[in-house]
Amino acid sequence: MGGQVSPDALRVGVVGAGVISAQYSACLQRLPQLRVTAVSDLNAERAGALAGEHEGARVLPLPELLASDDVDVVLNLTLPSAHADIALQAIAAGKHVYGEKPLATSVAEGRGVVEAAAAAGLRVGCAPDTVLGTGVQTARALVDAGEIGVPHSATAFMTTPGHERWHPQPDFYYQPGGGPLLDMGPYYITSLVQLLGPVERVVGVSWRPAGTRTIGQGPRAGESFPVTIDSSVAGVLVHASGAVSTLVMSFDTWAARLPRIEVHGTGGSLSVPDPNHFDGTVSLYSAASAPAPSPDADHEANWRDAGVLAGYTGAGRGYGLADLALAAREGRPHRANDEVALHVLDVMESVQRAADTRTSVELSTTCRRPEPVATPVELTA
CATH class of the missing domain: 3.40.50.720 (NAD(P)-binding Rossmann-like Domain)
Incomplete structure (x- = not known):
C-alpha cells in the first residue's frame, strides 16, 4: 500500500x-x-x-x-x-x-x-509534470548557467505512424480535440517554455496525408475509421526572449532519427531527452572545446553527457501534484501550474489557427517560467 x-x-x-x-x-x-x-x-x-x-x-x-x-x-x-x-x-x-x-x-x-x-x-x-524531472531540469540548469551562451533557437520533433497501431479505440485521436498537437504537444511546448520562456507569436502549417485509418489491435482490429482533422502539424514559435523554436508533430511518420529536442546558443548546443519521460541523458556540445575547423573534424565526439544537475529524481506522474501540495504548505507558487498550462494551450490553438488561416498569430496569453528544481531532489524521502 x-x-x-x-x-x-x-x-x-x-x-x-x-x-x-x-x-x-x-x-x-x-x-x-x-x-x-x-x-x-x-x-x-x-x-x-x-x-x-x-x-x-x-x-x-x-x-x-x-x-x-x-x-x-x-x-x-x-x-x-x-x-x-x-x-x-x-x-x-x-x-x-x-x-x-x-x-x-x-x-x-x-x-x-x-x-x-x-x-x-x-x-x-x-500535466505534464515530466518537465520537473532530471531531464528537462538539467537542460534548463545548463541554459540558465550560460553553458551554451545566449540561446537563440530550438527544434522539437514528435513523429509516429499513429496510435491506431496499438490503441483499441483510437478514433478520438483523429477527431476535433485530438491530433498530434493536442495529444503530445503539451510535453514539447511546456519543455520549450521551461527552457526558453513564453511565446509571443506563431506561424503554422498542417496536412492530412490519409483520410482513413485502420485499427491494428483489439476487438475492432481491421476496422477503418475516418480522419477528420489534420494529422501532421508544423509550427514556428517566436519566444519573448527572441529565440525561435521549430516544432513538428506528426502521426504520419514511420521512422525518424531526429532528436526529440535540441537547444542552440551562441556558445554551444544541448540535446534534451524525450519530454514524455522524466529522466534521460542530456548531452552538451561546447563551442569552446570544439575541434578546429576542417573537413575531417569529428564534431560528434565533442558531445558529452552533462550528468544529473537538477530536477526531481526517481519521478513519475503525480510529482506535479506533490509539488502543488508542498507549495500550498510553503505558501509559494507550484510549478506545474495553470498559468503555464493555459499559455501552452494558447500556443497549440494559435499554431492550428495560423495553419488554418495561413497567417501569423499573436498569442493572447503569456506566463512566467516556473521556479526551477535547482538541485536533484527526491520527494519520497
Whole structure:
C-alpha cells in the first residue's frame, strides 16, 4: 500500500480510473505529501480496483466525491473533453484541482477554469509534470548557467505512424480535440517554455496525408475509421526572449532519427531527452572545446553527457501534484501550474489557427517560467 504518509498530506479524490491512472496510482503510493481518499469512475469495477490500491480509499459517485470533507484536491484523469467541466465542478465545490493535459480543449474553456480558481482562492495544476524531472531540469540548469551562451533557437520533433497501431479505440485521436498537437504537444511546448520562456507569436502549417485509418489491435482490429482533422502539424514559435523554436508533430511518420529536442546558443548546443519521460541523458556540445575547423573534424565526439544537475529524481506522474501540495504548505507558487498550462494551450490553438488561416498569430496569453528544481531532489524521502 506504500510508505509513510505525512500527517498534513493533501487528501486526493481521483476522478477517472482509466489507463493513465495506473501510472499515477503507483507514484502516489510512495509520495508522503499525498493520500488518496476517494475514487470515482463511470466503471465501478475500475474504480474499485484503483481504490483498493490505497488504504482507506472509498469508491464514490462524482457528486459525493466533490462534496466529501476528506478530499482537498481533485485529480482529474478524465478524457480531455471533460477536463474543463470536471475542473469547474471541483472548484465550485471548494477543491483544488490537478488535471491531465491539456488544461481544456480551447483557450476560452481554459481561461474560464483559471479565472474561477483565482476567484475562489484555489490552486489549479496541470500535466505534464515530466518537465520537473532530471531531464528537462538539467537542460534548463545548463541554459540558465550560460553553458551554451545566449540561446537563440530550438527544434522539437514528435513523429509516429499513429496510435491506431496499438490503441483499441483510437478514433478520438483523429477527431476535433485530438491530433498530434493536442495529444503530445503539451510535453514539447511546456519543455520549450521551461527552457526558453513564453511565446509571443506563431506561424503554422498542417496536412492530412490519409483520410482513413485502420485499427491494428483489439476487438475492432481491421476496422477503418475516418480522419477528420489534420494529422501532421508544423509550427514556428517566436519566444519573448527572441529565440525561435521549430516544432513538428506528426502521426504520419514511420521512422525518424531526429532528436526529440535540441537547444542552440551562441556558445554551444544541448540535446534534451524525450519530454514524455522524466529522466534521460542530456548531452552538451561546447563551442569552446570544439575541434578546429576542417573537413575531417569529428564534431560528434565533442558531445558529452552533462550528468544529473537538477530536477526531481526517481519521478513519475503525480510529482506535479506533490509539488502543488508542498507549495500550498510553503505558501509559494507550484510549478506545474495553470498559468503555464493555459499559455501552452494558447500556443497549440494559435499554431492550428495560423495553419488554418495561413497567417501569423499573436498569442493572447503569456506566463512566467516556473521556479526551477535547482538541485536533484527526491520527494519520497
